Amino acid sequence: MLNDMFAGQILLTGRLKMLRLDTERERKRFLRPPSTGKSPTVSESPKSPQTSDIGEIRVPDIALNNGVMIPQLGFGVFQVPPEETQRVVEDALEAGYRHIDTAAAYRNEAGVGAAIASSGIRREDLFITTKLRNGEQGQALEAFHNSLRALGLEYVDLYLIHWPVPSQGLFVNAWQAMEKIYANNQARAIGISNFLSQHIDILLAQTEVVPALNQIELHPTYQQRDLAAKCSSLGIAIEAYSPLGQGTDLEAPVVVELAARHGATPAQIVLAWHLAQGTIVIPKSANSARMRENLGATSIPLTRAEMESVTALESGARIGSDPAVAAFSQM
């Protein structure tokens, strides 16, 4: 059981918890079992070793379907300008984030890599995601190596197909290349982004590895509940992008009222709502105070009634592009 590999490997250094992996462990870390389709699980105990515990911040880890652990609250760099990315990611790492989400299409992988290199944080204490650009689905191996080079890394923790682009008819080919990357231990897990139900059906019918997660637009006013339920039943974890609705869901009166009741901020309430459902979230902020504020969501308990009041905000209105038709090649 891969989770067990981490047992006994925890060192507490001051208030900073680190995973120590000796050479043999480090080697075995990549010899993980094939994906089983088992449902992802959240570490249940708040004192579980499977948390990223930095100062007062305790970010729960989620077990993906191959046993790889992912910090449930990460930091996204979509729309962070390349020239600002190193500074922004350095701030995020300083604030306590250990999970960073980038993509080749964001053109800021090099800034993420520079921030990682300058942070002094050990590679095994970080969880780094990048994504295959739409226009490179036919050259996934080459694109992946370009991403590794830009990031200055030997492996990524998670590699995703950014969009299905059904009109290209290439995502199955791309996935087969990603299965090779996974088999070569250059990505600890592979997954998909923006895949709708019909795209998942095609992928599962024609390929071997069940995606570890599906990263989709998900926030209180746009929850994609049927898709999320389908993914859960297949053991595919859900990761929410635009978890704050790009800021728009923070103005909902119920969110503002809950924030006042909990002595929290609207962003913390929305993120706490995601976390309580087991969703992986990657809010982004260019502002270091808001980065820290968002990490604070991990300590806000919402009652069932409060959860339901946020869930009731569903409006069916997507902010981003529709994956059924989105075909931008620059992404």
Ligand code: A2P
């Ligand atoms: P900023 O970078 O100025 O903090 P999403 O992650 O859903 O895409 O939302 C990102 C948007 O939400 C950004 O415009 C970001 O602005 C804003 N944002 C992020 N965190 C907070 C917060 N804690 N309070 C208010 N706005 C936030």
